[in-house]
């Protein structure tokens with residue numbers, strides 16, 4: 001199936017397991033591959049058939065900054081559930097990277113795939 005992509009969506013939030021992390025904001029970088037039939041939107045050139053990457057981005061920023069979260073695994077599952085439940089995305093690959101978490105690594109992260117297409 002076709003996909004709609006979002007790359008390097010930056011979300012600044014309270015994230016981490018340590019007490020010091022609960023007192024600061026850190027950046028997460030999110031990559032999304034969302035299965036979507038893009039042909040109806042292309043055939044009609046009509047926005048109503050498109051999966052709006054702007055609406056999705058704004059919703060995910062609101063969702064993930066709502067309250068402190070400990071694990072990036074939780075962030076990935078929250079994003080996948082939101083996309084499938086609220087946007088009717090049938091399959092999604094979510095990558096959550098936490099730059100700076102391990103000083104000797106450029107970034108560390110998790111990746112999940114949920115749903116079917």
Ligand SMILES: Nc1nc2c(c(=O)[nH]1)N=C([C@H](O)[C@@H](O)CO)CN2
Nearest residue numbers: 015016017018070071072073101102
């Ligand atoms: N698999 C994970 N490992 C770790 C996480 C995490 O969210 N998932 N988090 C931490 C700490 O919060 C770390 O980022 C602090 O630098 C450690 N390991």
